Amino acid sequence: MERLTLPATQFTPLVDFDYARRAFVLQGESYPENAAEFYGPILSAVRQYMSNSQSGKTTVTLQFAYVNSSSTRSLQQLLTLLDSAARDGASIDVRWLVEADDDAMAELGVDLLSDKSSLSYEIVNTPLS
Numbered sequence: 349m350e351r352l353t354l355p356a357t358q359f360t361p362l363v364d365f366d367y368a369r370r371a372f373v374l375q376g377e378s379y380p381e382n383a384a385e386f387y388g389p390i391l392s393a394v395r396q397y398m399s400n401s402q403s404g405k406t407t408v409t410l411q412f413a414y415v416n417s418s419s420t421r422s423l424q425q426l427l428t429l430l431d432s433a434a435r436d437g438a439s440i441d442v443r444w445l446v447e448a449d450d451d452a453m454a455e456l457g458v459d460l461l462s463d464k465s466s467l468s469y470e471i472v473n474t475p476l477s
Contacts, residue, residue: 349400352393360386361412365393370406378412378419387422394426398433406438411445411474412453420456427460427467434466442469447476 349367356362361376372394380386408430415423427442434440442464444457457471 349393349397352390363390365390365397367397370404372406372408373411375409375411377414378423379414379416380419383416383418383422387419387426391422391425391429394429398429398438404439406440408440408442409445410442410457412456413450415453415456420460424460427464431464431466434464434468440467442467444469444471445474446471448473449476 351367352363352365354360354363356376359377360380361374361378364371364373366372374390410423430438430440430442442461444454444461446453446457454471454473461467461469461471
């Protein structure tokens with residue numbers, strides 16, 4: 349698969365899915381006008397990757413400064429896809445990075461990940477920027 353990269357904009361996060369390194373990154377703010385339109389191709393790419401995935405660990409790093417409610421639904425779909433793949437035997441580590449004082453993003457990470465029993469995940473505090 350060809351690497352999926354989308355630059356961050358004022359409304360959308362950086363997307364960098366490096367299939368060769370098995371490293372996926374979403375980073376920035378997420379409040380696109382149409383979250384389903386923005387995240388649709390990302391979800392499709394993850395589905396395709398998981399259906400063709402070789403053995404080895406995939407690392408997913410998520411770091412957001414802000415996420416609106418429609419983006420939260422799309423992230424829930426993404427994490428559900430990853431959890432399903434992990435349940436089917438894929439090795440997936442999710443890192444949810446939050447600034448040390450960002451309780452809202454830490455809580456969102458807990459809310460989105462706590463019921464994903466097949467995923468290996470951690471919520472990591474990062475230094476204030």
